[in-house]
Amino acid sequence: MRFLEFAALAVRNLRGYALRSFLTTLGVVFGIASVVTMMALGRGAEDEILREIDKLGITxxxxxxxxxxxxxxxxxxxxxxxxxxxxxxxxxxxxxxxxxxxxxxxxxxxxxxxxxxxxxxxxxxxxxxxxxxxxxxxxxxxxxxxxxxxxxxxxxxxxxxxxxxxxxxxxxxxxxxxxxxxxxxxxxxxxxxxxxxxxxxxxxxxxxxxxxxxxxxxxxxxxxxxxxxxxxxxxxxxxxxxxxxxxxxxxxxDQVNVAPVARMLRTLLENLHESKDYELVVPLELLEQRRRYQAVFNIALLLIAGISLLVGGIGIANIMLATVTERTREIGVRRAIGAKRKHIMSQFLIETVMLSAAGGILGVAVGYAGTLAMEWYTGWQAQFTPDVALWALAVACGVGILSGVFPAWRASKLDPIQALRYE
Amino acid sequence: MSDAGGPLLDARNLHRWYGEGEARVEVLRGIDLSVEQGEYAAIVGASGSGKSTLLSILGCLDRPGEGTYRLAGHDVLSLRDDKLSELRLREIGFVFQSFQLIPQLSILENTEVPLFYAGVRRGDRHAKAMASLERVGLGHRVKHRPTELSGGEQQRAAIARALVHDPPLLLADEPTGNLDSETGRTILQLIDDLHDEGRTVLVITHDQTVADHAPRRIRIMDGTIESDRRREVVT
Structure with a gap:
């Protein structure tokens, strides 16, 4: 119940700085959006290839x-x-x-x-x-x-x-x-x-x-x-x-025998043929190879995502630090009126998390739109899954917490007397 | 909680200094001050006399280097930061020279702030804040932002905020300092009325006309109490 009250307060404060709040989230919005889009396209491509490999017959x-x-x-x-x-x-x-x-x-x-x-x-x-x-x-x-x-x-x-x-x-x-x-x-x-x-x-x-x-x-x-x-x-x-x-x-x-059979066939044909006038295509091997590529691709994707979210997070932390400075007097008043340090800390932390969560939601929306646009433009098949959206939101909240902790801590440590006199 | 019958506020031998060694500057040099429940006192002094520092200590925002201070029966100096916050919340209503309203919040929301930290539910907050704003004559402008109000109205809002949680002590720091004399008079009248309703009021000012409103006048000079006089009846 107290959390909801603080969340309401955060919304109230963020609305007081609507334009700044919006601009602050942009870093997270585009970070999340690009990840969501890339994930959707990557999965789409993977699905398509898996389907085609499956058509060849996995056995x-x-x-x-x-x-x-x-x-x-x-x-x-x-x-x-x-x-x-x-x-x-x-x-x-x-x-x-x-x-x-x-x-x-x-x-x-x-x-x-x-x-x-x-x-x-x-x-x-x-x-x-x-x-x-x-x-x-x-x-x-x-x-x-x-x-x-x-x-x-x-x-x-x-x-x-x-x-x-x-x-x-x-x-x-x-x-x-x-x-x-x-x-x-x-x-x-x-x-x-x-x-x-x-x-x-x-x-x-x-x-x-x-x-x-x-x-x-x-x-x-x-x-x-x-x-x-x-x-x-x-x-x-x-x-x-x-x-x-x-x-x-x-x-x-039996699928488990595909690899041994493929090996036997290779050996057999090597013995029977002097020149290499044949080729072996093993769908299962293609599949495994494909999975390895996909793993590498996923790691690269995570790296890009990590970098863009890091940049977004730094942006948020930076703006929140500026906000804390700008709102020094507000913090002083709140402390004089009876707010505890943890209240100030919670207020700024929740504001930051809400900012980045909002950025995450917006990012998922933009990413979804971007996916549709890419599909339409390139004709690729994309696969937009809810779990990616949930992950993106969780990551956005995590970014909010990480980038909010320091500014919130700074805010809570302000001396109320100094803060009240701050011009 | 508060000692029945004892003074609301009791400070003994308050010392406060800034810096150490050669650079040490004494600001308060042994202040003894006791204020009874329901009293109306003005602390006067020129700037640099130490009255702001005294206000910070009495308002539980700062700690003296030496001495004892009891507020509503609590030994203030022994309390941790969180407990000090609670004490300020429960016992003190602050009125500042520059109003100190939160700019992005409406007048009503500003008035609700102490109730928020007191854990009062949303609906009750609303009703109490409205009542307090009506008490100071601002019931009609509650949705406005502070900057949309005149200085006098802002100070009324600040007083409404100070009163909303019904604290025993109203602590006003130059409440008319940023107002023209006419508006200042209406604010002082409001403070007088609040005192008449039985509230303990402590005003800190360098302005003689403000001090004249208070039956008790405490003059500070160079960190010590120079005089402490009471008038019996105001005409």
């Missing part, structure tokens, strides 16, 4: 075929067809020797042109097994995914993005559409959910020469109809490649 290990650095030595034999990457033998080895797998999924893909009349679109044809969809969390929005029956019958069916069909100039229902890809015709049986992967996730999931459009067809169909050799045109020149498997997605049964 997966993805092995991609990559073109090795070209052998430029003089006696290197240059064959017309470049052969590299993962092989069927690799796949069999993995399935047979690596323990703790739920399954290993082979992917063979090739680049070709889809066409309709005079419209042409480059597509990446991904020959995949039915489990590929669940393992990599690809969602079929309409129609169906690929089935074991498709696989066994080597059916020419495809699951595609709707945009591809639109780009080819067909505006009817894509389901049942006969999609012409090179010399092949695939019947569209499923439409993929629109999903935009960004940054390194896109790179991790797809082969290096991936185009914007991808279609999924049965693995067996591709191997039977196309084989492993493919020809594509790159910067005007034809390039023929022979890649048995473009990708192997290994799904580990």
């Amino acid at each position: 997966n290990v993805i092995i991609n075929s990559v073109k090795p650095p070209e052998d430029t030595s003089a006696n290197a034999t240059r064959s017309w067809t470049v052969k590299y990457g993962l092989t069927f033998a690799d796949f069999d080895q993995i399935e047979e020797t690596v323990r703790g797998l739920r399954h290993a999924l082979p992917v063979h893909s090739y680049v070709e042109r889809a066409w309709e009349g005079s419209k042409r679109e480059d597509v990446l044809v991904q020959g995949v097994t039915p489990s590929y969809f669940t393992a990599t969390k690809i969602v079929v929005a309409r129609g169906r995914g690929l089935t074991v029956a498709d696989e066994e019958a080597r059916r020419p069916v495809a699951v595609v993005h709707q945009q591809l069909i639109r780009a080819l100039g067909y505006y009817g229902d894509p389901l049942g559409y006969d999609l012409r890809v090179g010399e092949q015709i695939y019947e569209v049986v499923g439409i993929l959910e629109d999903e935009e992967f960004q940054g390194f996730i896109r790179k991790a999931l797809s082969s290096p020469d991936r185009r914007d459009n991808e279609i999924y067809v049965p693995y067996a169909t591709v191997l039977t109809r196309i084989g492993t050799k493919s020809t594509s045109r790159k910067s005007g020149a034809y390039e023929s490649t022979d890649i048995e498997l473009n990708q192997i997605v290994v799904e580990v049964a």
Whole structure:
């Protein structure tokens, strides 16, 4: 009850010096606001990356075929067809020797042109097994995914993005559409959910020469109809490649085994391949790496926050010292009238804390507005959480106490007689 | 608490000096002073006579270097700072030359200040402060800031503040010093009335006309009491 009385007195006094009070809090306002904004943006970015890593499948290990650095030595034999990457033998080895797998999924893909009349679109044809969809969390929005029956019958069916069909100039229902890809015709049986992967996730999931459009067809169909050799045109020149498997997605049964399995796969592939014509992407490792980055980022953020709040706190302490000097006579009167030292101390301390708490509240509001503005301006996803706001307020109060103690102590130590005569 | 029948204020052999050794300046050199309950006394003296120092000691704001001082039965010199604050709060109403109202507070809020430290609840504070302001004839200007009032009105407000907690002793330091003579007279009249209501009043002044209002006049010179006279009846 006495505290509330003192708080009311503090509000009364601060209102008496409204402009000064407002200006005094600005340091804390901007300190808190910048922290709140940065936290929101940082968390937003973290969330987005975690979501994307999660999309890759936290229990997966993805092995991609990559073109090795070209052998430029003089006696290197240059064959017309470049052969590299993962092989069927690799796949069999993995399935047979690596323990703790739920399954290993082979992917063979090739680049070709889809066409309709005079419209042409480059597509990446991904020959995949039915489990590929669940393992990599690809969602079929309409129609169906690929089935074991498709696989066994080597059916020419495809699951595609709707945009591809639109780009080819067909505006009817894509389901049942006969999609012409090179010399092949695939019947569209499923439409993929629109999903935009960004940054390194896109790179991790797809082969290096991936185009914007991808279609999924049965693995067996591709191997039977196309084989492993493919020809594509790159910067005007034809390039023929022979890649048995473009990708192997290994799904580990238990998350704790992801790291050991990844190690085994590395060793295995090192033994099987002379050159480094493959890469391993381990989402779990990416996640852990990301967490380490985040920790560093958080420490930097705390430092910036600490510095800006220190500056704000010094500003408040400075103004409060000036205020104590200016209000010396008031302090003298209050002491003469019967205020104890602790009353004076409480009065100034509570005034300071209220100032900085008000600055904290204002700072959270400004920070929230700043977050929205940044989101709108940059298109980033921010994550504004109440716990950050609460922390910011607690810190603001702490700053108030720290910066108020000395001025309040000075005020309480004033000699009432001197204070009364102060001009 | 207060000794029944004893003097309200009793000082013996008060000494006060500033500085040490060669630089030591004696300000009070053995003051004996006793004021009864309900008395009206004026302490007069030129500036530098030591009357301000005496006021500080009697007002429990300062301690003498030597001597004893009892106020309302309390041995003032033995009290700690907190207890002195309580004593000032309960026993003394201060009226200052320069009014000493708190500028950012309204007249009403200024008047409530002693009650605030006495721990009186908000509602009661309000009522008591209003009553006190009405007593000094300021019931109509309570929402104003001190600077919006004339000097006389400010001093009335200060007196209302001094009286609000109903202390036995009213201690006035040159209460008319910053006022023109006409306004000064009305303030002195107000103090006279308060004395007539039974309050103990101690006025400190260098102004003869102010001192003339008090039945008892104590003249200070060079840190000692030069004379202490009582008039029986004022005409």
